[in-house]
Amino acid sequence: MSAPGEFRFVSRDRRVREDRRFVAGRGRYVADIERPGMLHVALVHSPHPAARILSIESQAALALPGVRLVLTGEQLAAAVEPLMNGLDTPHVQRYPMAVGQARYAGEWVAAVVADTRAIAEDAAELVEVAYEPLPFVIDAEEAYTPQSTPVHEKHGSNVLLDRTFVWGEVEEHFAQSDHKLALRVTWGRNSTVPIETFGVVASWDPWSDTLDVWASIQMPKYADQIARALRLPGNGVRVHYDVDVGGSYGVKRGIKHTVLVGHLSRLLNRPVRLIEDRLENMRSGDAHGPDRIFDVEVAFNSDGVVNSMKMRALDNAGAYAGRAPFQLGKPIGAIVGPYRIKSVRYQAVSVTSNKAAQEAVRGFGQAPTNYAIESMMDRVAAHVGIDRLEVRRRNFIGADEFPYLIPSGTRYDSGDYHTVMDKVLAHVEWPALLAERDRLRATGMLAGIGVAACLEPSGGNSSFEPLLNEKNNTTTWMESVRINVDALGTVSVMIHTTSSGQGHETLASTVVGEALGLDPDKIRVVRPDSLASLPGNSPVGSRMAIMMGGAAHLAAGKLIDKCKAIAAHQFGCADEAVDYASGSVIERATGRTLAWADLVGVAHRNHHLLPDGMQPGLEATHIYQVPNASELPVDGRIQMYPCHSFEFHMTLVAIDPILGKVEFRRYVIGHDCGVVINPHIVKGMTLGGIAHGIGAALMEEFVYGEDGQMMSQTFMDYLLPSSHEMPHVEIVHHCTPSPLTVLGQKGSGESGYLGAPAAVSGAINDAVAPLGLRFEKLPIRLTKISDAVAAASPKQDRTL
Amino acid sequence: MSAPVTVELNVNGATRTADVEPRTTLLDCLRDEMKLTGAHAGCEHGVCGACTILLDGEPARACLMFAVQADGYRITTVEGLAPAPGELGIVQDAFCETHGMQCGYCTPAMVLTAHALLARNASPTREEIVEAISGNICRCTGYGQIIEAIEVAARRLAVSNAGVEGAP
């Protein structure tokens, strides 16, 4: 591991190589893929939150010129395997389209295939479905009660998961503590909502028995899942990874879409594509995020030191299980945040409801959990009457305590939380910021400062799977890189995933260039299709800097070893007597050098000059196991992710007390993700994450009405922050290298998002605290603020 | 379905024709018929701005216009911006310099919007940049590096004496 200053390319101000094609409009997204004879799909949606499907009549639709097929959910289910459930819940069956019963408003009931998308939409309107409406449940707490109507009758209840973990002496710590308090906070259902909807093109070739797939995916084990569901051999599905994905941030999973389209392509022997339109994406793309109520009890001393925490997280998974319940599992790996909390009781409850199904969203449940923990810390501070910063300072794990084992079994790799916070305080000139808040207050504005100290667990593996499902014994979540040096001496690096803006080509070329001492700009990065790919798990869980970076670095190391062996053999010395530097191998004692061209020449052309038994060619592969992560859970404890980035948010907001509008006056984030590979990429991730967080805090929500209908289906109702709503963000850097990774790097793909909602909520609550108000549910809409302020001060005339 | 009609459009300085149904949006016509896939569909209801093109130099939503309405305008798409194959214009290069993007999906629209802004305002303030791009939603960047890119482009254009290349 090197210190940042020692790098030639890593951490340097270097361009992101992917950007060239994007600014020229030459990205290649799934909607840009054209196959000869391609047909188009539109969907028929259930108008009811719950209804038995009595009949589906497609004659009128089929009569329309250009319509090729109408497929019902029942027909599809007869031909494919059910989609995978994360938990062991065999009676919560899920197929791409409703089978016999629709379970949420918008659910796919039938699919229409036609020559154009417009005709498919025309025909979808003509499919006549007879429904018998059924009772439905939208509210999670109601769904949790035994008397609620089960969304899946055979499952017997709406409870997918109800598991209580006790880590440490919780009751004892509660009994010993000076104070206890309880709070409830609610995280509204939102999502990352990429501007590109999900899309997939599938093309079945009956002469080679191959299904070719182009999709805007970010999904671990995607090809395997498609093959399994379609009853194809694993090597019968070829997923093309050279498709640019127009944003994902977790949600682009698309299994149901792909199984549907793959099946249609096989039925019709034609390429078939489904590009969700925005309405389909919002109401039936199954891409909503966590929807969670936290009940927290906390035990602490008069000095603000927190001893123990009891948390119940009740999550509304929606109509099907999928991987949603696991989003209650991943936060177990950072359940105490950056704090030295000695014991925890955690009850994770996931229930079905007649909302759209939930999918993985940036942070995989960590952002809501961080919001709950940080709300708790603010409440503790208020209760003991000690400054919020001081309370955090007293509870932070110390820089000298790493690796630090938290009660739930994860060992934090490294960190220096005190220093990051102090750097932010110095940057904002804390007394000046306080004075500015008070000055704003004196003008009649509401003004508040919010802080959030949050962890970003990174290097994603899937330890939550065996933890929550004992039938699952997965202990690896590997990533692979292959490096090939051709006979002309140029380097190609193979990566095995799609990318959705993370800059993996830049990442891989930078790391390989650094390791080999070669100009990254001259290194080509290639994405073989899934059939030519090595094992990998896609860019989830803030993992690629660690995992792809690790695999790339270690593969490069193997290549260097080979170069050294070739040269040492030529020099007649031991391998240990030579050094590799910038493409050449030098004998330490004599200074004799074998240059890159010669090394390549020997490897490619001179078998007689190779050491005995060495294979010709210059190629290296590394399949990298997640560091520090090979154990199955013991007693409900497990190492979740290996690395832990840290972010400290501080924001000053001003609120017009009558209008309720929140204006950001200052937004600062202290960020420590270890060694940064490309500063531009990390900066962008952080700012973008903060934008998502601000959206979640203030305006984004999938709202369901009492009639079970989703009311925010368009971008006029589901509000995404624009440039007007985003503050100018100041970033304060810190670097605590991870001891577990090849360069000291940690993850940053979820940064910003993990703390921004908590910080914004904290700022608003600081602003309204003088009125005795507190907001405990996100999003905090401006109308809500205004109404609450008016109710709290009915007599005051706060004309500004 | 209604009978196709022939539209004749001036796109990136060349006259292009296509046979489209009247209901075909300008966006779909550019993408599907003319294979200019740099304009992207994001919402198809006029909010996200990913489909932005320039009409007589002004940013417009290609999803909110039918192709049959678009004759007689000078239409500029992102494909019309690069000065030569493989060569970036100053604005495009500035976006690369600051990494004013991630997934690239909203990028062509942002670059065109920046062009239009800089064509009528050579030295915009930060507020003017924020206002100009506020109709284009980016989910990746939080806008910071996009704003920086436009600031960089404005400075470079000022010394290059070139004006905004490709813009009217």
Added chain:
Amino acid sequence: MKAAAFSYVRPSTLAEACAILRADEDARLIAGGQTLAPMMAMRLARPSQLVDIARLPELAGVADAGDALVFGAAVRQAEAERSPLVAARLPLLAKALPWVGHQPTRSRGTIGGSVANADPAAEIPLVLATLGGAVDFMTCDGPGHIAAQDFFAGPMMTALPADAVLTAVRFPVWSTPVGVGFHEISARRSDFAYVSAAAQASFDEDGVCIACTLGLGGAAAVPTRLESVALKLAGRRMTDAEIAEALEEAVAALEIMTDSYASPEYRRRVAKELGARALRDARDSAPGSRP
């Protein structure tokens, strides 16, 4: 999200457009299309034919009629926004235009289209109502004219005959120098307004208000001019207290719109506040005012 099929016609004269509308009640006019196109994409609007009037010469241009600026219905919002004539003669409209949608929608959207669409939260209809303007229209039977207060009939509803082409929008220009104010609040800037307020005022040499007007958008089913406020404040200096008092009663009497975005209490409270801010801005920017 593809529109249902339709046929497209681009009449070369106004008379031709009127004849098409008379013959086919499912035909719809399109000019900028910034509201209609999304409705069609979602298939909430399904015209049999689209009658494109954007290039009709009869609907082009802004004319100064002395006591009013007369906008051809197809004048683009962006064109009005940049017009020196509008800036000089109709400062209230100039102030409101940047709030209309986004620049890319203003480059296509028209003045007439926004008025005909009659969104209660839209800015251009609000300015028209506030200034007490009028619209001109044409049918096969000949031209017609409707005053703003009779024109807006409800959310997205107008008194325009079904087969009429709105041809011009008349914004009165006061003969005395004016000050103006415009405020609105929405979830994000450029979203539809929960409440908006437009005000204009004129003062004599002694600082006494000769005339003033205040309109509220988003609060009620139609953009609404608060006549009682104008009456109360005329002849006064328009002090903050006088403004507050005038608004108190007027807003209390308003029939507030209800929807899921904002509570009626919010709208009423904010209507009062933004109304006051708009009036104060109008006063403070008017020559001669001395509250």
